[in-house]
Amino acid sequence: MKSLLTITTPATDLTLLTLDEMRAATNVTGNGQDATLRSMERRVAAAIMSECGIAIGAGSPPTLHRETVTQTFRQDFGFYDFPDALILARRHDVEIASLVEDTETVVDTDYLVDPESGLVSRLRIDQPTVWIARKIVVTYAAGFATIPEDLKQAATDFMRLLWFERKRDPSLKSEVVLIPDVRRVEQTYWVGSVPGQSTEGPVPDVVAGQLTRFRNTMGA
Secondary structure, three states: EEEEEEEEEEEOOOOOOHHHHHHHHHHOOOOOHHHHHHHHHHHHHHHHHHHHHOOOOEEEEOEEEEEEEEEEEEOOOOOOOOEEEEEOOOOOOEEEEEEEEOOOHHHHHHHHEEEOEEEEEEEOOEEEOOOOEEEEEEEEEEOOOOOOOOHHHHHHHHHHHHHHHEEEOOOOEEEEEEOOOOOOOEEEEEOOOOOOOOOOOOOHHHHOOHHHHOOOOOOO
């Protein structure tokens, strides 16, 4: 079963940290670096969304902030796999506003949604069954109205690392400066992944390990 995600009411704020939290993460006082901090935090938030595999919907960038979305499921033409559950592309605190099978609205007593995983089961006579409609349209709200503390901690750690390493080339393996007579600098660089990183992604391992709860492992 394939699906299409559309953002119907996008989040108005994509940041994970307040300005005060950005300053605290980087030990910055005053407002002289605010523009730089905001720009860096946008990159941090975008990288975390990518690392977590947050589904991209038409109408807005991916986010873990609360949004209202519409997801349209269609059975493949000529092939019906009749899934046991619909897998919503967005999850966390899911609340379904409407669910329509073909042209019929399904009442809320005829389906069951897990608000954290985003799995929706079809019920008939209060018993789980498969989804047999050719087209299913689900309108729902999902995401966090308030960013949870563990997600803020991951963003804080990521921002702190970026801030204090912004003038250092992470691919630099070693540097030798020879001063006698004429100054000469010898530099060697890592080839492939930087030591301490298990992947080529932008999110450091120490941060990626904090994102387990927020990873969208099933997707749309």
